[in-house]
Amino acid sequence: SEEAETAPEEIAGICNWNQPTEFAHGIATTLYECHPVTKENAGEPIADAFAICVRENSAVMALADGVNWGDKSCLAARCAVHGCVDYLNRALYREGGTLDTTLEVFVCLLRSFQAAHSLILQEQGMLTTLCAAVACQLRDSDQYVVCVCNVGDSLAYVYNQQHGVREITLGSHDIHSMRDMRDALGALGPVDGQNPELNNLTVSMTVAQPGDILFLTSDGISDNFDPVVGKFAVARRGRKEGTAPQPALPEVEAHQRHALTLLRMQDLLQQGLYQGDGPVRSAEELCDRMVDFATKLTAAKRRILEDPDLYSDGSQGEEARKRRHRAGPRLAMVPGKLDHASLVAYQIGGSSKGHDSYDGHDRTNRNVPAEEPSCPDNYPFETTI
Numbered sequence: 001s002e003e004a005e006t007a008p009e010e011i012a013g014i015c016n017w018n019q020p021t022e023f024a025h026g027i028a029t030t031l032y033e034c035h036p037v038t039k040e041n042a043g044e045p046i047a048d049a050f051a052i053c054v055r056e057n058s059a060v061m062a063l064a065d066g067v068n069w070g071d072k073s074c075l076a077a078r079c080a081v082h083g084c085v086d087y088l089n090r091a092l093y094r095e096g097g098t099l100d101t102t103l104e105v106f107v108c109l110l111r112s113f114q115a116a117h118s119l120i121l122q123e124q125g126m127l128t129t130l131c132a133a134v135a136c137q138l139r140d141s142d143q144y145v146v147c148v149c150n151v152g153d154s155l156a157y158v159y160n161q162q163h164g165v166r167e168i169t170l171g172s173h174d175i176h177s178m179r180d181m182r183d184a185l186g187a188l189g190p191v192d193g194q195n196p197e198l199n200n201l202t203v204s205m206t207v208a209q210p211g212d213i214l215f216l217t218s219d220g221i222s223d224n225f226d227p228v229v230g231k232f233a234v235a236r237r238g239r240k241e242g243t244a245p246q247p248a249l250p251e252v253e254a255h256q257r258h259a260l261t262l263l264r265m266q267d268l269l270q271q272g273l274y275q276g277d278g279p280v281r282s283a284e285e286l287c288d289r290m291v292d293f294a295t296k297l298t299a300a301k302r303r304i305l306e307d308p309d310l311y312s313d314g315s316q317g318e319e320a321r322k323r324r325h326r327a328g329p330r331l332a333m334v335p336g337k338l339d340h341a342s343l344v345a346y347q348i349g350g351s352s353k354g355h356d357s358y359d360g361h362d363r364t365n366r367n368v369p370a371e372e373p374s375c376p377d378n379y380p381f382e383t384t385i
Contacts, residue, residue, distance in 0.1 A: 011082075012051065012082050012085045012086035012089060013085070013086050013089030013090050013093075014053055014089060017051075021054075021284075021350070022282040022283065022284040022285070022347075022350075023054070023282060023283050023284075023346065023347040023350025024052050024054045024059065024283055024345070024346050024347070024350065025052075025282075025283045025284040025286075025287045025344070025345055026050045026051075026052055026063075026287060026342070026343065026344030026345065027287045027288070027291050027341075027342060027343060027344075028046055028048045028049065028050055028340070028341075028342035029046065029291060029295075029340070029341055029342070030043060030044075030046050030340050030341065031220060031224075031294060031295060031298045031302070031336075031337075031338045031339055031340070031341050032302075032338050032339070032340075033301075033302040033305035033306045033338070034302070034306060035306075035311070036306055036308050036311060037311060042305075042338075043069045043340060044069075045071065045074045046074065046340050046342075047065065047066030047067075047068075047069065047070070047073040047074045047076075047077055047128075047340055048063070048064065048065050048066065048077055048218050048220070048340045048341070048342035049063070049064050049066075049074075049077040049078045049080070049081045049342075050062065050063040050064070050081060050216070050342055050343075050344040051081050051082075051085045051344070052344050052346060053085065053089060054346060054350070055093070057136070057137040057349075058092075058134070058135060058136045058137065059133075059134070059135045059214075059346045060085060060088045060089065060092070060132075060133075060134055061132065061133045061134075061135075061214070061216055061344055061346060062080075062081045062084045062085050062088075062130065062131070062132040062133075062216075062344075063081070063130075063131050063132075063154050063216040063217070063218060063342060063343070063344050064076070064077035064078075064080040064081050064116075064128045064129060064130045064131075064154065065077060065128060065129045065152065065153070065154050065184075065218040065219065065220070065340065065342070066126070066127070066128045066340075067126065067127035067128060067129070067152075067184055067187055067189075068126070068127075070126070072124070072125055072126035073125075073126050073127070073128065075120075075123060075124075075125040075126070076120050076125030076126045076127055076128035076188070076189050077125075077128045078125075079116065079119040079120045079122075079123050079125050079128075080116040080117075080119070080120060080128045080130045080188055081116075081130075082116075082119060083112070083115040083116035083117075083118065083119035083120070084112040084113065084115060084116040084130060084132050085112075085132075086115065087108070087111060087112040087115040087116075088108060088109070088112045088132070088134065091108045091111065091112070092105070092108055092134065099136065102145055102147055102205060105134050105136065105147045106147055106149070106203050106205075108134070109132055109134065109147060109148075109149040109203065110149060110203070112132060112149075113130060113132070113149060113151065113188065113201070116130055116188055117188045117189065117196050120188055120189045120190075121189075121190060121194060125189060126189055126190070127184075127187040127188070127189035127190070127191060128152070128187060128188055128189055129150070129151060129152025129153055129154040129184055129186070129187055129188075129218070130150065130151055130152065130154065130188055131148065131149075131150035131151075131152075131154035131155060131156055131169065131216045132148070132149050132150070133146055133147065133148045133156055133168075133214060133216060134146070134147045134148075135147075135208065135214055135346060135348060137349075138207075142209075142210055142349070143207055143208070143209060143210075144207070144208045144209075144210070144212075144348050144349065145205060145206075145207055145208075146158065146168060146205065146206050146207070146208050146214055147203070147204075147205050148168050148169060148203065148204045148205070148206075149201070149202070149203050149204075150169050150172055150200075150201075150202055150204075151172075151186040151187065151188060151196070151197075151198055151200060151201045151202075152184040152185060152186045152187050152188075152200070153173070153181075153184045153185055153218075153219045153222075154216065154217065154218050154219065155167060155168075155169045155172070155216070155217055155219075155222055156168040156169045156204070156214070156215070156216050157214075157215050157216075157217070157262075157265070158206060158208050158212050158213070158214050158215075159212065159213045159215065159265075159266075159269050159280070159286065160208075160209065160211075160212045161211070161270070161279055164262070164263070164266035164270070165262045165263075165265040165266045165269065166206070166262065167258075167262065168204045168205075168206050169202060169204050170204070171202045171204060172185070172186075172200045172201075172202035172204075173185060173200060174254075175254060175255050175257075175258040176253075176254050176255050177254050178235055178254045178257075179254070181219065181223055181229075181337070184219075185199060185200040186198055186199045186200040186201060208348045209348065210348050210349035211347065211348060211349065212347070212348045213280070213282075213283050213286050213345055213346070213347050213348070214345065214346050214347075214348060215283070215286060215287075215290075215343055215344065215345035215346075216343060216344050216345075217290075217342070217343040218339070218340065218341060218342045218343070219339065220294065220337070220339030220340050220341030220342065221290055221291070221294055221341050221342070221343050222261070223337050223339070224293070224294040224297050224298065224336055224337055224341075225261045225264045225265050225268075225293075226257055226260075226261050227252060227257060227260040227261065227264065228252070228257060229335065229336065229337050230264070230297065230335045230336070231249070231334070231335035232249065232335075233249050233250050233251070233252045233257075233260070234249045234250070234251055234252070235251070235252065235254075235257070236251040236252060236253055265290075268289060268290065268293055269286060269289065269290075272289065273289070273292065273293060273296070277289075282347055282350075283345035283346055283347045283350065284345075286345050287343055287344075287345050290343060291341060291343070294336070294341050295341075297335055297336040298335075298336030298337065298338055299336075300334035300335070300336070301331055301334055301335075301336050301338055302338070304327050304330050304331055304334070305327055305331075305338075307327075310326060310327065
């Protein structure tokens with residue numbers, strides 16, 4: 001029938017993913033340089049993926065960052081998000097089902113990671129990080145509980161206008177030791193034969209207030225808020241007295257780097273980049289502001305690598321990596337970290353405030369399911385813990 005032909009295709013348990021709104025938003029982009037001749041960005045395709053699915057009083061979010069470059073890394077990230085969200089939508093919102101405890105949510109989250117890993121192996125993808133969050137309203141309360149599971153260096157945060165930014169996934173990395181930013185710490189996909197690397201697989205939980213903004217980021221966003229990456233501090237290294245000159249910038253311990261990273265995020269979200277910006281008011285504004293910050297911070301690095309003189313020999317193959325090697329000394333002097341950059345955000349309780357869910361503008365990168373008669377599982381029941 002004609003109705004059957006025009007019905008939206010169900011993907012990961014949802015029929016319509018394109019319903020833009022200011023309280024649920026996500027961006028996946030690149031900070032890498034653009035080739036001055038071919039006009040292609042290094043590191044294509046973008047190996048980050050995200051999904052967000054908001055219901056009346058709950059939300060499911062996932063973000064994955066494919067390890068390294070290439071089609072297989074991109075595929076791994078997409079498989080991880082698809083497998084995870086598909087499982088969560090079917091397990092958490094099954095018809096007639098109920099959720100009574102956060103333990104049940106965490107069991108679903110851990111099983112969704114198994115589903116994500118299995119889909120990566122099935123589709124022959126490579127390695128990826130994964131961070132997934134489920135936000136549910138507490139019984140007889142306007143507060144929400146946020147349950148998070150993550151592996152690798154994709155992290156989860158909550159922004160509160162009064163108290164600033166706090167990291168939910170704090171237990172997944174040691175803030176008292178200097179982290180090698182090239183090491184993701186863990187990954188789904190075939191790391192050891194068919195097995196993932198779950199060294200830092202972590203479950204975390206926090207309570208959030210209506211109006212708080214929950215957001216997940218890849219390291220392409222979070223690392224660019226680090227004071228050492230931003231070149232206004234240097235990491236304190238163990239050295240013997242008198243063996244090296246005192247650095248011109250202040251030295252910071254590992255735990256201070258983490259605290260300053262959160263403070264820098266907080267300052268951006270409360271004050272903005274420019275005078276008069278003020279605090280962010282929505283998930284959409286948070287995403288735009290954080291990506292804008294990372295893009296501007298890394299602009300000098302891109303300008304160095306987009307110098308036409310670096311491309312004059314017309315070499316192919318490992319050209320991008322060789323360019324970085326030749327430009328290494330200059331790159332080390334300017335702030336920022338080039339990477340794929342993605343984040344996805346949800347304003348707690350946003351869907352219950354009567355916002356208009358679609359204004360007719362571009363639907364790209366905005367993933368909130370519609371309420372349609374043909375898709376009864378979009379709002380299956382109230383998820384109350």
